[in-house]
Amino acid sequence: MSKPIKLAVIYGSVRNGRLCDAVAGWVADRVQARDDYSLDIIDPLAEGLIDLRGAGGAEEDAVAGRLTQADAFIVVTPEYNHSFPAALKHFIDGFNQPWHAKPVAFVSYGGLSGGSRAVEHLRQVFAELHATTLRQVVSFPNVWAHFDEQHRWRDMERGDRNLSTLLTQLRWWASALRDARAGTDYQALS
Ligand SMILES: Cc1cc2nc3c(=O)[nH]c(=O)nc-3n(C[C@H](O)[C@H](O)[C@H](O)COP(=O)(O)O)c2cc1C
Secondary structure, eight states: OOOOEEEEEEEOOOOTTOTHHHHHHHHHHHHHTOSSEEEEEEOTTTTTOOOTTOOOHHHHHHHHHHHHHOSEEEEEEEOBTTBOOHHHHHHHHTOSGGGTTOEEEEEEEOSTTTTHHHHHHHHHHHHHTTOEEEEEEEEETTGGGGBOTTSOBSOOHHHHHHHHHHHHHHHHHHHHHHHHHHHSOGGGGO
């Protein structure tokens, strides 16, 4: 098998009491159980990157390095007011080149729409950043129904199946684009 895909899972929510911990934690568990991926978890809250004046400095440089290393991204996003959270936009905007010529997949959650409006807005943002987004999305409508009071998952059979398909497709894109970047420097094209 080719060498593992370096995957960064990015937290989309920084809210107190966020469900994002449970959703992203589930994604991380499933990725870690596979041998075709190596995992990095990037939580803008933990990295000190939520200062809207611009974090800059060592924290941002460290995260830029980790994003640059990544071959692929999964953004775990809730829907806020028919879009994705402002903190996630701030995080994405903090970097440019690390996103270029790489695939981005989404795991989304929310009320009725399961975060689909957040995902459609994110596709526009990542197109501007020269990233490609996957059609396959793992989404959780009415996300609260999937958890008990302690934020533990109830039944993940369908979610597991969908995530497994997404990871297989993401691996295809990540591997193809990793080879392409190694062959031709994407930055040189602009
Ligand atoms: C400010 C705010 C706005 C929201 N707007 C929507 C919305 O437009 N559509 C929707 O389906 N859910 C909406 N929700 C529900 C969230 O998607 C849901 O509470 C989710 O758990 C939030 O993610 P988090 O707990 O990780 O922050 C909203 C929640 C918040 C806090």
